[in-house]
Amino acid sequence: MLKRTMMISLLAGCAFAPPAYAKSEPAAENGGDIVVTAQRRESRLQDVPQAVTAFGSEALERLAIRDTESLVRNTPSLTFTPVGPGESNVGLRGLTTDLGLAPSVAVYINDTPFDFRTDAYSGTPNIDLFDMQRVEVLRGPQGTLFGSSSTGGTIRYITNQPDSSGFDAHGEAFVNSVKGGGEGYGAKAAVNVPLSANAALRLTGTYEKIAGYIERYDATLAGLTSPQSDDDIVEKNANDATIFSLRGALRLEAGDDFIITPSLFFQRIDADNPIATQSNLPGFGRASAIGPEPSRTDLLVANLTLEKSLGNVELVSSSSYLHKESDATLDYTALGYNILGEFAPFASLTPAKADTYVQELRLTSSNDGPFNWIAGVYFSHTDQQLGQIFVGQAFTDLLDATFGPAPGPVGPVSYDYIQKTSDQQLAGFAEVNFDVSETVELIAGLRVYRLKNTLEASCTEVVPGILCGADTPRVTAKKTSASPRVTVNFRPNSNTTLYATVSRGFRAGGANAAVPPALGCSLAESVGAIFSPDSVWNYEVGAKVETPDRVLTVNGAAYRIEQKGVQLAIPDPCGSTFFANAGDARIDGAELEVSLRPSSHVTVSGQLSYADARFTDVPDLFGAAAGYAEGDRTPETPRWKFALSSELRYPVSDAWEVYARGSWQHVGKTPFAIDGVVSSGRFRPAYDMANFDIGGESGGVDVSLFIRNAFDKRGILAVGSGAVSTIVGAYENVTYAAPRTIGLSLRIKG
Template identity: 30%
Template sequence: MAPAHAQADEGEGAQGRIVFVTARRVAEAQDAVPISLVRLDATDLERRGVARLADLAGVVPNLAMPTVGAFGAQQPIMRGVFSPIGASTVGLYVDDVPVQIRSLEVAGNPDLRRFDLDRVEVLRGPQGTLFGADSMGGTIRVLTRQPQLEGLDAWAGAELSSVRGGGLGREVQAALGGAIVPGRIGARISAYHRRDAGVVDRFDPASGALLARNVDHDATLGLRFAVKAALGDRLELTPSLFYQRTARGDLPFYESSLGPFRQSASLRQPGRDRLLLPSLTARMDLGGATLTGVTAWLDRRNRQIVDYSGFFGEIVLGGMVPGIRTPGGSYSRTTVDQAVFTQELRVASADPQASVRWLVGAFYSRSRIAMEQGVVEPGIADLAQSQLGLSVEEIFGLPLLPGGQSYHSRQQIRERSLAAFGQVNWAFAPRWEVTGGLRLSHNPLRFRLMSEGPFAGGSNAVGPRRQSDTPLIPHAALSWRPGGDSLVYLSAGKGFRGGGTNGAVPANGCAADLSALGRAAAPDSYGSDSLWSYEAGVKAGLPDRRLRLSLAAFRIDWRRIQQSVTLPNCGFSYVDNLGAARNRGVELALRSEPSRRLALDFSLGFVDARFRRDVGPPGAGIVAAGDRIPYVPRWSGTMAAEYGFTLPGRLEGFVRTEWRHAGRFRRAPSTRSTAYDPRVYAGEGSDLLFLRLGIGRDGWHLSAFADNLLDSRTVLYRNAELVPATGSPLREMTQRPRTVGLSASIGL
């Protein structure tokens, strides 16, 4: 079994096979695209142990996916362009359909699984000209396998794994596709179920008795069905349906006071996430051009339960009674609903060899996001009486809401986007090409907010209010091919992200924190932010393709950054536009094939992302010039070696080992920031080792693997539960412990 062609940015395989990407919405050889990108096909994803979207961060330098906030939402960071609130800074596409979401500090992007995929493309740098406003840091494209009009394709696989100190994980998936009417109608259906074992045990907070083991397990079910129909010689229709449902047994966090993998939550903290994505793609041959239309509907619901049993003690008692909890427990119940309709039409020139190639298109989307949160704690009446000798109404001036709720809020955001875009590639001289692109969009937003209850300081309502942006997003590139498959390029492009709304912040309870920032009240909304990115890159290799190199250097100037402002004493936060930043960095990928059976890969990323000026009144310490953007590791990289071999009985095998590094980071801009907490400030770097061994023959394959072979316990997530200013125990999460397993597959 020959080594898989993995991460290196190469446009052709060792046997001369041209590798295509659709990074610019048309099929092109990867070497010819003036973008820093990573392409991972299905074999790469399997051999590198990429089982879910979050795993990409380990194999793509300058891509990170930290876990942030009290709810543990994951948001992608590319090239240091990150803020954990508002619209995503990285676009996420399933085929040609955007699926990213505004975080609302609760729900992150859907955690897509490796399920009947053709490939994943990671495009670094702003991609807003072709992919819209939420791609200012880059875009991740998840491309599924499509139905074929000829032949038959069947595949099935299974996996069994064991995690150290935890339970057993398992996975089964199968796909069947082929022609129904040869040359005219084809279909593909696939199904997937995966259960990841838990490692965290839950103990009774009063007695210390073990209540349940491995509570943080999760299970995912995926289904996909697609039909392709050729209607005549020019028109092709592909309706498809994608469904994914994930159920979490509990949060994967443990308490620092108890030690690794031990928590004492008063209640279970389950979560559910459901994604339904029907779409219709139409392609028509217009002779000298191709018309593509994509219509889609995204329906997603995310539900979470989080233990809030320490909430009252933190807010009211200020941590004076360590470990105090609401009798009977209390919890936050949060639901986020997302419904998005999208329609895109684009026309692209058909001749890839023409000196002038062009693409024009139009895009429309209509979305609704609704979030509802309630904190249910009927036992706080007894707690208030026992600790303070007062009733809830005497403390807050308000009674509990019906159902024992101390806090209830609703947010509703409705957005529309109407855009026109285009791009032209002109080969104005031999070996030289210039690219110019432009996107004009109009993005109106309407929002309504409501909060009530004693912890909200009464009933508060904002809206309906409106805001809109009409950004112009340009992009330009100049490329030169000095010979062979080499490419040298320069590019510049703009990135843009729309504004949004803040939840209600009680003016009375947070008056002191707001006053320290020079505010009488928190803002109801925040504006858009934008950036300019400048990049220079080279892609080159030896004539026999035994050595390939990809190198890119970039600078990003980011202004009016959307960032969260922490109010350290009252437990709330809001979003504001905080100054400017400059990100500088490089990306390097090397692939060497010294022999037909041996492949060596090396990749490295570096980014220095810093704020450029002070924000806030003197001494307030929101952001100071020179502070680093939080959650951004400066260094990341991988090294891998893969060797293929032959065994008796015509068996082909491989062995692959890979080392992955992610550097240290900070969870606040600096020690001067209002968000600074010495217990959680420093984020640890990580070093992981992976090993995989496989054999196969005539369509079947068997593999053994060990992920995190050295059992690294780097703390990835550290959060001061609810109120950073008090002494509540930290919630932490480490790397998943060493996991070993077997996988098998058979295909036609």
Template identity: 30%
Template sequence: MKVSGRNVSRWSMGLLATTMLTAVAAPAAAQTGGPTLEEVVITAQKRSENLQDVPISVQALGTERLDQLQVSDMADYVKFLPNVTIQSGAPGFTTIYMRGVASGENSNHSGPLPSVAVYLDEQPVTTITGPLDIHVYDIERVEVLAGPQGTLYGASSQAGTIRIITNKPSPAGFAAGYDLEVNSVSHGGIGYGAEGFVNQPLGDQAAVRLVGWAIHDAGYIDNEAATLTYPTGPVTIDNADLADDDFNEVDTYGARAALRIDLDENWSITPAIQGQRTEADGAFFYDPGRGRLDTARFRPDRSDDKWFQAAMTIEGTASNLDLVYAGAYMRRWIDSESDYSDYAYFYDTLYGYGAYWTDDAGNPNDISQYIQGKDYFTKQSHEFRVSTPADERLRVTMGLFYQKQTHNIQQRYKIDNLASGVEVTGWPDTIWLTKQLRVDRDLAAFADLGIDVTDKLTINGGIRFFKARNGLEGFFGYGSGYSSRTGEAACFGPEIVEGSPCTNLLQLTEDKGDTYRLNATYDFDDNRMVYLTYSTGYRPGGVNRRGGDPYEPDYLKNLEFGWKTTWLDNRLRWNGAIFKEKWNDYQFSFLGQNGLTIIANGGKAKMKGIETDVSWVLAEGLTVNGAASLIDAELAQDYRADPAGPILAPKGQSLPVTPKFKGNLNVRYEWAMGGYDAHVQGSVVYSGSAYSELRSADRALVGKMPEYTTFDMTAGLTNGSWRVEAFAKNLFDENGQLDRAVACVVCSRVWVTPIRPRIIGVRFGQSF
């Protein structure tokens, strides 16, 4: 299905116009009795509230909805969020963007902090290179808060926040369940999975909940047998020992345990621990010059991503105040290896670098580079907050927040049989070494106040004072036998980071300031309200791993008008928002000399758009859900690497990653069939075209990600205790793209990261 940009605009405007007409006509068509929509309770403002009462643009996918949409990971739920886009190179390496706030970051380990935060319950799980990709099972809901959320959620909530809320232990009674799945991937192999949970009361005031999962995702990209000739020498190599079909397989397994203890009627404590391991083989991108889903890799590609998080939440009341402490400690280890022969090939072809990468006898060598990485993260966060009663005319939430995250970085760029004279000292076969420690700290105090001016008008305001301190120290570069200016030759002291040959980087940057939010909400009645919000968000600055000038913080200003409405006796829910945002001093990361990432502040950009979502119970058993966004994100001034240099991206050029239009529609019908409950469901998701790069020259080289439309179908039966369901994701096997990129600044081979091909499968589950 192909949809032109002009037709997209007509479709989006038609959808909005139709929805508005429906809303206007709703009172006349109102009916009494019959099926209604369920109330959705969220905690976006750190309180339990009805979704329709919260003056924020929020989408919430509850347990039932997540199951219906066959959601198991981040990619599955993001496609149903029209104001959210992602770039992903492999499992665990995903960058999230919201409302077009994107400059084309490459998620380098020394790059900017993310602009969208991800929370697991009360604790942030966004590491320096991106969030944890948490398997979605036994999840109460996923909340998506669009726009700056810096007042309550801090630095990495500049453009928005995603919250994953788990199902909590309950002493109300025993419950358990499991689900089994087998599936087949087009152009690929067979996948399967098992998931289960147990909720066990421990008396009247305590309970434990245990959850586990083991998932095998089949591969669908073929590593073709091929040869590669390096001009210097010349030397020809092949990948006969690595050629394989469907070589990008993924195995994910993990567990979660939570204990809830009600100490008395006022106080409870909930410790929890969760861990996950994801082992991925192969590459998750292909070479379009070889054909769809085909590539040629000459060194192994793999990653082993392990993490665990221990968390503690203490909740209670003192007098009429609600008190909450939420703390967490997380560790993450990533052991990876990736082929970097593209870099070696193009630098040898263009500049003859192969002459320097010989063996000890000076003979021509297989100069294929590959990267061996060992990344170790820690993250701790502590928040204490106090709130006055939610039913009072004047409501206040205030608190303190502290966060510290570290990243111990080891990246070895290796060439087998490399001459010892050009190695980095102490690191055999290593032409380049990054051995650094990055530490990011965030300290904040915040307050949020709401007052009911009248029965219909409420004013809210919030402010967050912050202090950020980010540092980078250690070593990066070549050995002294290879470069007389960089790497070891530039060292000014002995090792600081264990294992480094010496120290050539030691920098620190500090920021302090505030973000704030002002909001006015007007309730026409119990079912319809509008709001107007002005809010700000920020990201701290940081240190470039090449040294030199640090990059400065960037700031986002948001003006938003929104509405929350319910019609037809709670059979139709229509929410939406119109927004305009200004992004000042945006942080832009790009590949510079020697393929190293450089981060600079790029000037000004602006975003404007409209987002809407609708839920409608048309008849008994028949429900329609839809959501769409229309976003125009562009540069507000010319981008230049140097104020006196050439224009690299002109004013008015669209920002990368985010399509102008994205939307989805889901129809579900449930009915009784004999002694069973049956259902059938269909979903369509459309994503418009977008560039993955900001600069004009990069766009000309890399090209544009085309628009695409996917269809999902499910059908199933249940008798209450057991259920069986057949499903198809991406039914027509659309070749959508998540990213387009090159390996280095002089590389011209484009790698494309696709969406998953068609998956057809069956699920069976039981509940007890």
């Protein structure tokens, strides 16, 4: 309590300290002047009749928003579960996802969606927010304009585009140190080069070494279930990682209002070990494994955007190709010990890859009259492949001795599984805006879509019938449906927007692979292989109000979401897990955002969200197996989440201006799922996080000292079994927020 009181006092002190020098020019994005494209056309943020949080480049810097984790802490109703360094599963308004399922939140970089199914060891890529024009978070279903996987909402990363008007370059470098861990550092740079009066090139590169803080122990038989001493440490700061990214875009103005923009984005994540620790080991930040558990994830995004003005209509074509490939190694020795009762070291290798093709064509009107519209067609096709290979001669020999003899040679590979899925979406959409009067606008939209999902799997093993299920021939699921949206927008004056919305969102279904017959998984077999898409209806009212001088802005929304056919992982009594449409849920929530700028020196902002997400209907068959019931809270959604931030700028001379920034975020206790399976009655505890910056600017140079997690809170971000802990029953894998991190940053602005 004392720390929380001190934290609020510090923030208030930063916010209301009196200025002493002449007024500096306010930033262009303050006062609600951010222009967004949440409706697929440019609009002032405060004029958009839906719940949107947007951060321009200056706000991203002021709030120290660098990645998904910091974006989550500053956005109402946005949550995340880390999967590994640089990757996470995100949720909005209580709608989340887990491994093996399609996302509940659509994530875009410009016009390209990251519509991958999550797999066991990788999720949605976290994009470095350096050289971003803005980030938009659209809360609530966006099925009409953004399609599948936008049941909770949509996150849009809008990059800075090439500009032929002049040369520009900027960059930053930083170093940091983690309490009880190692040192991190990084460098980022962007350059804009005019090639002619009608062409320009923009390149952006980032590199970051993430400091580790987890100690890795050399696992022994005793170490699987009991604590170990410091003498057993074989690697300190074992969860070091590096993230490298490169973006490039070329803008060509080909004449007659025709613009061609090819772009390329590449990101590589190399992690030495997982970011989770083990609850059976004493102290904070410890994990045990026979050997290192490295992983690598590569992401490539190529896009070609064509823009053509046709008078009062703008034609846009966006063609994208995405390739994602990952490899991870995990120690599975504990699994072998549980099955066979003997210590036989072996590892699980999990190669995965995905290829996505996306094409969208849309026409957008720009009439001066009361009627405007947008219409388009959309196609996407994703092929994903996930493998799992057990490698370890000792384990293979043990299987052979226990269940054999094997019909063939007994090498180090005991199990080799491959699963292939494909997801295809074809859709047409349209939305119209009609000004009924000077103060009333009616918006109506519809998306008609067809989904097709397939799954097939094959498996080989050293001793047949022990680990593999029967091969799964291709299973196909199809669905044709529609998602409407209707909004009534009332603007009594230029500073007030009042709206009411009814909208629908949807998420693709899928199929389950066969399980080993020897397990006798009767529940999974009775349900069948296919699970259907789930969908939501959203009923929402909202208000956006600002003072005439735009010193104070207050935005709020209240909503009810009805979710049908919730996709969940269900544990079969046989020990396997399968996906099913396991009931319905209801989410009642509210959101509030406040921004105050009493002078050009002071900015204060805050956000609050409330979500009561509960199951309203649970089939007895699934509730008994998974241990959840009607009225239980749905997983991964805190009831309360709020944040407060402030900045004080103080010119100390004609050349220098100093600043102090502070932010505080609170996340309430959160019900969780273990590897997708609902864990009824179990909660991650609430936690608080505080960040501070102090620095100065002069002539385009910015130097600052920063502290992240200033009070060194042990916020639990995720709880899971990882690969083996639920089977062993000895421990759980826990992912914590990184300990207190202190660093120094240098920025050079163009």
